């Protein structure tokens with residue numbers, strides 16, 4: 001599936017279609033000239049009357065559209081959507097320790113590291129020959145702030 005390689009989405013086709021059918025999933029796509037150039041995939045992991053917990057499972061821009069503010073826009077758009085429900089919101093995500101651009105983006109938006117998993121990712125790629133730690137981030141926001 002071209003969609004998978006373009007957005008570096010390392011999931012099986014079955015997992016992708018199950019995700020899009022799941023009622024707890026929420027996804028954002030940025031298009032230019034009706035072509036998807038950016039994607040955020042996530043799901044609600046918990047909701048009650050006071051709290052929403054949401055996990056971002058993947059965010060990616062096509063290579064030619066990176067470092068132009070679109071990743072930032074996708075994350076702000078997600079926050080706007082979640083804030084509509086006027087609850088306390090925790091947004092979780094995870095990335096590899098070598099993904100410096102992603103880490104810069106999350107820190108710029110106020111995401112905080114709450115855990116690390118040492119050597120979580122194996123070394124399958126020639127571009128990242130060493131194993132990487134997983135860095136776990138959370139951003140907490142109050143919907144009425």
Ligand SMILES: CC(C)(COP(=O)(O)OP(=O)(O)OC[C@H]1O[C@@H](n2cnc3c(N)ncnc32)[C@H](O)[C@@H]1OP(=O)(O)O)[C@@H](O)C(=O)NCCC(=O)NCCS
Nearest residue numbers: 059060061066067068069070071072094095101102104105
């Ligand atoms: C990580 C990714 C989603 C960032 O999205 P983006 O649209 O490129 O990021 P933005 O243009 O919104 O940049 C926001 C901030 O991130 C940092 N950043 C992003 N790309 C950068 C680059 N090439 N060089 C330096 N800083 C960069 C900067 O701090 C930037 O803010 P600034 O311009 O005010 O300094 C994008 O690079 C991507 O698709 N990467 C491949 C897939 C991936 O690794 N996804 C993350 C999985 S966890």
